[in-house]
Amino acid sequence: MTTLTRIKGYRPQQRHLPILATMALLIGAYVFGAASYDAFGSGQVVLDLFINNAFLLVVAVGMTFVILTGGIDLSVGSVVALSTVVSGDLMQKHGWSAYAAIAVVLVIGALLGAGMGALIHFFEIQPFIATLIGMFFARGLCYTISTEAYSIDNPTIATLAQTQIPLGGELHISISVVVALVVVLAAVYVLAFTRFGRTVYSIGGNAQSAMLMGLKTGRTKIAVYTISGFCSALGGLLLVLYKSSGDPLNGVGLELTAIAAVVIGGTILTGGSGYVLGTVLGIMVLGIIQTLITFDGTLNSWWTSIITGALLFVFIVLQRLVTRRTR
Amino acid sequence: SGGSSGGSGGAVTLGFAQVGAESGWRTANTKSIQESAKTAGIELKFSDAQQKQENQISAIRSYIQQKVKVIAFSPVVESGWDTVLKEAKTANIPVILTDRAIDSPDKSLYKTFLGSDFIAEGKKAGQWLTKEFGSATGQVNIVELQGTTGSAPANDRKKGFADVIAADPKYKIVASQTGEFTRAKGKEVMEAFLKSQPKIDVLYAHNDDMALGAIEAIEAAGKVPGKDIKIVSVDGVKDALTALADGKINHVVECNPLLGPQLMDLVKKVAAGEQVPARIETQETEFDQASAKAALPQRQY
Amino acid sequence: MTKHRLFWPVVALLALLLGDLIASPAFFSIELRDGHLYGNLVDILKNGAPLILIAIGMTLVIATRGIDLSVGAVVAISGSLACLWIADHPDGVGATLVAVGLALGLSLVLGVWNGWLVAQLGIQPIIATLILMVAGRGIAQLISGGQIITINSAPYEWIGSGFVFTLPSAILIALAVFVLASLLVRRSALGLLVEAVGGNPEASRLAGLRSARLTWLVYVFCALCAGIAGLMISANVHSADANHAGLFIELDAILAVVVGGTQLTGGRFSIGGAVIGALLIQTLTTTVYALGIPPEAIMLFKAVVVLAVCLLQSPAFRRKLRRRKARPAAPAPASAPEKVEVTA
């Protein structure tokens, strides 16, 4: 990487380094996979990464906003589950139309997020705790609605789920991927080109200063959690498309995966520095690790965990070394 | 490793997407599948989903990419498989379900189901109870240790049991709490039950591990498990059979994880295009003290 | 008094206990049975001991602005290794000591690993420890062969479910670690240095602190605490469950630390607060069982209780509450201005 950039005579900005490093590592992993396993090199494997992780991507984008302000949102997994259960309940039990259910789910997600944001802003409860409460609350709601998974056979959902968008050759993506990419682009735009987005960064840089600079920090904080709640709800809906089911056990531990993706993507957990694009790459890293293991297909359960951890380690350490050396 | 692909050579390639390794039962299940694949000469592509349906789906997708001959998997949950199974169908790869069923109305998505029926297991436990306490007068106080809230075995074993005992009002579940399928939680919850419930006649545990934990709580409270409090549980792991042989548990309903050999037979048949029955139940029994003693020496897990 | 850092956590704990007393008067009954104390309160102490231990370790990690997600995995590894050794060796005090030594030794190594990633490579703690969290459970399963290892060794079981002078040995061990940690931290300069590193890492570096070494130390200590907790958990149920032992305990531990008044942003910490926090969480769990809250409602119940506890502790909330109460009573400010001056 170092030599590559030097040849071009292009010095990447310090803050872009983690992203470039991650990208290079991803390409390396892909090349390695394609050389080692048949069928890995087919483009569909890359597209499947997006198809399989579309919902996670949306959730992680919301999480990126929160982490950029220096906060954290532990409730995302539960809100995802709640969204799938509420969709199931409304469509299967109460016979609602898909669109009405979708609207309600998104509103619920946003409201839950706003509630947590309000706890954080008005009562100065630490984000970790406030969203942990949200996590318990949303999961609890799931169980009260149903302890059993709904199988969703709503025709609209089925069509949305099974529509494949061909990309030429044998390649295709799903509608979820399109939704996820739209969310990513919107987030990139909001963070880079709107006053709100820059306020998000400034809060992460120094919340006290941001307040003294006269920025609307309170409103922004609440908004950030609202966005995360909304994204989780949307992620939940994509999961409904993915699995056609509403299961109260969905998304257990998802918050950690999302946080990990964001942080692997180069965002600093204390806030103020990072990019949505990094988050996309973070998801890809986690996805490709899993794909490599699946293609290998010889690992038993515990070796799967160990190798996942080891690959994570390799990725993170290489990323770290690359960014450090070029400094 | 790697580099081998499905269709090549004579060996049949089987892609198996396991739920995870969440319990000893599951590990025995995995082991049985891996070993019998070896003996049957089937090339096994194995993946562990770490209890996540998403992971299972993506594993199945990758099997489709790798063009394996047959796909088998133990569904994490019953619903949500239509999309990916349609992809498999389009790719002409037959699918076998193991251990748990799925609830898709489209039965053409999979060739067959091989596994157990959790509701039936709950029912068996209930039937044992009604036999055991059939002659008892007065109320029979039951405490129940549920599995992980929301999971299919917990839901079904609870339901099957409740259906049977509902027939007689003298059976009363006085306390029911989740023990999350673990010994530690089983013990912790039982400790609390023993304090909040003045009289407990029977403990029904959704799996053996919770029953084993509860036994320790009962002993610590100065009571005799199997006598003061009768215990019935599901699964049939070695430790539970030992406890059963010792009289600490009264009845165990088996849920057999060793379906590897049966599965490999099916895989070969399906790969050869033979017809197979749509549903195959694994061979399962129930254990009492005598049969536990007899079965113990050969118990592998 | 209300200014003391532990005041509100203790109030929250007492309030929860009071709620229990009202809901179920038998909750507090304690009797002597088989030569040891028996009752819900004893259970809280005994079952809460592992969480207390981990919360103590986690407090120090959090004080340096870190976080340790791998404690659950360390619990599983430590328990599995100890039980594996004991299952393979004839029982006795000697085997138990070896097993404990092995398990704690391995925990130490795991702590060194975490410390290396964080302090030496400079990887963000949450990710650095995530690696071990993921891989560690696999290692535990590798050790145990994926099966629950059941053991039968009285000396080992004593760690988790024994009694000393009618009191559960687990809580005594936790108490000992607590006293030791408190002494170590407050009698030496460790506490101050850790708080400085957590409060302002760059300033601490420029003040000549060896922050890498300190960071290393806290991760090792945390892993050791988790290792002991792992022994306790496995000893309590006479078996090692690599899959479930310590699952999600990191969340509970972090919650305990934060409820105990330590900020996740590092700096000032309170080990005593973490212990209170852990007891609070365990009390909550026992309450759920004792009151017979249905499993579907546990999460909602927890959400409500934790919310109440946090609001109670939140100065901002109390301020707002007071203002609301004060407003109708005294609408006019005490010293009204006599004359209005025109400015600007």
Place this chain on the structure above:
Amino acid sequence: MTGIRKEFPGVLALDGVGFRLFPGEVHALMGENGAGKSTLIKVLTGVYGVDAGTITLAGTAVSFGGPGEAQQAGISTVYQEVNLCPNLSVAENVCLGREPRRFGRIQWGPMRRRAEELLARLDVHVDVSAELSTCSIAVQQLVAIARALDVDARVLVLDEPTSSLDAGEVEQLLKVVRSLREQGLAILFVSHFIDQVFAVADRMTVLRNGKLIGEYRTADITPVELVTKMIGKELQVLEDLEDSGPTRAEVADAPVFLSAADLGRKGGVEPFSLDVHAGEVVGLAGLLGSGRTELARLLFGADHADSGSIRVDGETTNLRTPRAGLDHRIAFCSENRKTEGLVEELTVRENIVLALQASRGWARPLSRRRQDEIAGKYIKALDIRPANPEALVGNLSGGNQQKVLLARWLITEPRLLILDEPTRGIDIGAKTEIQRLVTQLSAEGMAVLFISAELDEVLRLSHRVVVLRDRKVVAQRENQGLTADDVMATMAEGAVS
């Protein structure tokens, strides 16, 4: 503002303070460290609520919910500590919240240009797309001022805007302030530099210990009277400072304590050589960004040098970390007390003993009694207020925080004390005290490297002046008959020593 009262737990910061500000005037708010100036400003702009009293703006009673609302009402403020976002670019820090937009989309190009313009007004020319954290504290301060000037304001509040600026920048700033006064703005100005205040203010209000002492027209009061009102007693000005130190000849005979040869760092300072004798005060002079801080950091080991070597007591050593510097009894008191100096949530006592404790290691704790003793001694010596060793440093006034930082390094009894802007934000009483201390310590054999934006101060204290320009040591002059103009000239165009 009338009858303002503000109480913090344990501290009555403002007690019945009134204050008037008219359009088209510059009004100075004067007082010692901890008098309540910053608090008054924060109350005015809604950062703190008041316990009692009223604020009237243009005839209507107002009460702002926060700086945002105050800004909307036309009050633009530069708070005392640099309150900007280090992770954002300079341009953004200038424009944040008021970015030029089209259809809600931030126009980055115009924004950069606007920031450049605003900074140019203050004669600052930096790369506005650089991250703020890469800029020196002085540049940051100027950025904060530029930000405040950007608002379409009726009232401009400047809380110690000049504390780390050198003469040139100050002159530029005062020029801008005067022109804004012409435009009819009401300007509130806080500074500990009496001459600046007299140069620009029309009127002044004096606070002492949170109480209003009085309001005076600049024309009616002399500097000495003002200082007397501020501190409540006569101040003996220390004119005889220079005589108390060792003479130049003595110092030259003293052994060399530290010697740097071709020490340099890419992007920091170019390789330089420097000898510091025991008991010698070496002053560093240079313009903003000339590399004084960088040089100091290399000598301490805060940054790692790329080239050259350091010898301490004649032995070559490798100062890789601050810890190594500390072990060689070198102390470095950073110019940036907020981010590089203090741990705000710890107490005064804990901050004071931190470096000493670090050098002893964790296993040899200072006893509590010893800590109290040390803290008590320096609280008294430097007049830290409130005189409570258990107060949180974050709650102290800016000047008092600076004193705490100084105390931390003094107690390590270093052999080389590097002071980077030690008098930043310190009132005159304390400033003379610190200068006296430096002279005294050097007389006792301690070497001091003294950096200050105030050339006078440097000249008064130093035996030798090292001049930097464009991150390069351009001259080393014995301070014998050296005048400020001489040094200025060297700083500006450079010369061979």
